[in-house]
Amino acid sequence: MMKKNSLFLLVLFFLSVTTCFATMQLGAPLTLQEVTKVSEINKHPDQYLGKQVLIEGLIINVCAARGCWMDIASDVPFEKIKIKVVDGEIVFPLEAKGQTARVEGIVEAVHLTEDQARSMARHHAEKSGEKVDLSTIKGPTTYYRIRGLGAEIN
Amino acid sequence: MSWRKWNFVLHRDLGYLCIGLTLLYGISGLAVNHTSHAFNPSYTIETQKGQVSPLPSGKVPDMSYVNQCLAELSITAQFKNVAMLNPETIRIFVEGNTIDVIVATGETIKEKIERRPLLFGINYLHLNKGKGTWTWVADIYALAICLLALTGLFMIRSKGRRRALFLTTIGFLCPLLYLLLKPS
Numbered sequence: 559m560m561k562k563n564s565l566f567l568l569v570l571f572f573l574s575v576t577t578c579f580a581t582m583q584l585g586a587p588l589t590l591q592e593v594t595k596v597s598e599i600n601k602h603p604d605q606y607l608g609k610q611v612l613i614e615g616l617i618i619n620v621c622a623a624r625g626c627w628m629d630i631a632s633d634v635p636f637e638k639i640k641i642k643v644v645d646g647e648i649v650f651p652l653e654a655k656g657q658t659a660r661v662e663g664i665v666e667a668v669h670l671t672e673d674q675a676r677s678m679a680r681h682h683a684e685k686s687g688e689k690v691d692l693s694t695i696k697g698p699t700t701y702y703r704i705r706g707l708g709a710e711i712n
Numbered sequence: 713m714s715w716r717k718w719n720f721v722l723h724r725d726l727g728y729l730c731i732g733l734t735l736l737y738g739i740s741g742l743a744v745n746h747t748s749h750a751f752n753p754s755y756t757i758e759t760q761k762g763q764v765s766p767l768p769s770g771k772v773p774d775m776s777y778v779n780q781c782l783a784e785l786s787i788t789a790q791f792k793n794v795a796m797l798n799p800e801t802i803r804i805f806v807e808g809n810t811i812d813v814i815v816a817t818g819e820t821i822k823e824k825i826e827r828r829p830l831l832f833g834i835n836y837l838h839l840n841k842g843k844g845t846w847t848w849v850a851d852i853y854a855l856a857i858c859l860l861a862l863t864g865l866f867m868i869r870s871k872g873r874r875r876a877l878f879l880t881t882i883g884f885l886c887p888l889l890y891l892l893l894k895p896s
Contacts, residue, residue, distance in 0.1 A: 616793055616795055618795050618797065618803060622749060622752055622755075622757055623747055623748060623749045623751075623752060624747060631795050635796055636796060636797065636798050636799065646839060646840075649839065649841050652752070652754075652755050652757075652825050653808075653825065655805055655810050655825075656792035656793040656805020656806075656810065657792065657793070658793075
């Protein structure tokens with residue numbers, strides 16, 4: 559009887575950590591009410607730089623190695639924004655792709671040299687299989703992303 | 713009871729208590745130590761190229777095209793969502809799979825994601841993805857293994873003392889030498 563109970567508890571334990579939750583809360587609880595459109599941030603990044611925002615949208619990609627970033631589709635076609643978190647502080651599950659997320663975080667700028675930008679584009683092309691024309695990258699570039707503090711995935 | 717006896721009892725019982733978690737952290741440690749873009753310790757990721765009918769030129773991809781792609785690829789998993797990544801590519805999300813379709817050519821790249829049995833669970837605990845209560849358990853375990861090491865140190869007897877000190881010194885020197893000699 560004791561053995562059966564122990565086995566049941568062990569199975570229950572592993573099931574509990576492998577079960578998908580309806581709404582997954584990651585990191586700090588969301589505090590903002592007003593949602594900022596991703597297209598707005600992409601259009602006027604300097605206005606939002608350093609500010610805490612709440613965005614929502616479809617998760618189109620998740621870091622396959624550590625779950626340390628995800629891409630959220632914009633409300634405008636073909637646009638997206640990257641959510642980057644400190645490794646280990648929040649881990650985005652790979653199964654989250656195709657689900658919707660509400661993410662709160664701080665808008666930040668990432669400045670890349672020409673070499674860094676090319677290396678990043680090459681890496682992205684290798685990973686995604688997409689074709690990237692490296693000759694279009696000329697000089698240093700800046701892209702904007704959100705340093706994620708908390709997220710809800712539905 | 714002498715302090716040596718107490719030390720022995722504490723070391724023995726802490727050892728028993730820590731066996732499960734030490735194995736869990738050890739196995740998971742081996743796995744997460746080798747995390748890279750080519751190896752995810754918690755998931756298996758398989759990519760497979762395929763082909764579906766291209767979208768006739770001038771047409772905009774819609775749900776009927778998405779359903780057609782899924783049917784041609786014999787994918788019956790539950791549909792989750794679809795996104796237009798760029799004018800050439802749509803990404804279809806179904807349970808456990810992501811399919812990129814280059815609409816002009818019909819080329820597809822299917823990515824299948826599955827949780828690694830057992831490793832997903834133990835990595836979840838090791839990396840403390842759940843936070844909350846598990847943080848306490850992990851903290852207590854960390855203190856317990858520190859105590860286990862210290863009580864082990866006090867178990868050194870005069871017989872075999874040189875061997876014990878030699879091995880203990882190596883244990884301390886390994887990380888110290890690495891830190892001193894590693895390239896900056």
